């Protein structure tokens with residue numbers, strides 16, 4: 123069992139039929155069960171399928187013997203564990219531990235020598251989504267241009283040129299683009315352009331120093347703090363402060379609760395490698411959502427009347443909740459739709475001008491359901507829940523009356 127040869131980590135993210143390990147790639151449970159409508163010796167793609175034929179010869183219309191099922195099951199479990207340890211490092215209890223970002227700002231603004239910045243993101247990623255929202259609300263689109271990567275077949279972040287969509291928009295929604303500044307094929311190549319190269323994790327978001335060809339930062343919270351206050355000379359909306367001094371402590375308090383239990387909490391559910399680790403994560407997630415829902419019953423935003431960075435960080439997880447986490451990450455206790463206050467709060471933020479344009483739902487769904495192959499080996503993308511569609515999200519949130527100041531004033535727009 124343990125001596126099967128595993129494909130390289132990048133191949134592990136391929137669809138099963140394209141991997142090199144025969145044991146892993148050609149044995150799918152479906153093949154063991156006789157499909158009465160399929161009498162041919164080839165699969166749906168017309169490929170000859172000898173295992174199917176042998177299985178039919180040996181067992182005809184009946185199920186294969188228990189020994190075979192348990193062997194395949196054990197093999198699959200070992201393979202899954204090997205894949206998950208690459209995708210999601212865990213602690214001894216099987217709990218997901220997110221690796222730290224390598225390039226941090228630690229509260230410092232990048233040096234004045236940096237004159238030209240470029241932002242690399244993907245539309246799937248909730249961490250990158252934070253940077254797109256703050257960039258849009260601050261009016262930094264011109265000052266910090268963006269290249270949008272999409273999920274590649276081998277699990278890498280790739281760039282693609284969509285003819286006719288050179289401005290990176292389709293129907294007013296952001297779409298994947300080519301690498302507009304370095305003309306690389308994928309993000310790994312961009313990271314490698316830095317002096318001394320790069321061998322670590324290639325993650326989005328990533329802020330790039332164009333002139334010096336260097337990674338400035340690849341930690342989303344550092345980037346949004348910097349966008350909020352470090353580029354006011356270039357921002358079209360410098361008056362908007364999403365982290366005012368008087369709310370800093372409160373924002374940090376919310377972040378300390380929301381990051382481990384919700385933002386990273388959904389990943390701790392989805393990437394758990396033991397029942398125990400999942401149970402801990404899912405309990406923390408839903409007790410925190412219950413608490414926030416309660417709080418939002420009498421407060422328009424997390425910190426009262428004003429939208430802050432804490433809201434943006436919560437929003438990018440909420441907008442993916444029913445679409446992805448409820449299903450793929452087994453966050454099943456409740457749908458977000460069942461949380462009256464949280465759902466209205468999410469719609470309230472979605473309806474702030476320029477926010478909806480950062481939410482590309484098909485790209486989010488494709489990214490998760492295809493990229494995270496070990497969680498969804500068949501690669502089938504479920505149908506979009508009706509409650510996640512733009513029309514539904516555009517329903518009135520009816521939360522304005524909770525604020526003591528007018529809507530436009532709060533957003534500083």
Ligand SMILES: N[C@@H](CCC(=O)N[C@@H](CS)C(=O)NCC(=O)O)C(=O)O
Nearest residue numbers: 247249323324325326327340341342
């Ligand atoms: N702590 C980082 C996390 C970034 C992150 O994990 N991004 C994911 C996409 S959602 C990624 O690029 N993963 C690729 C990999 O780990 O190889 C942040 O907040 O910026």
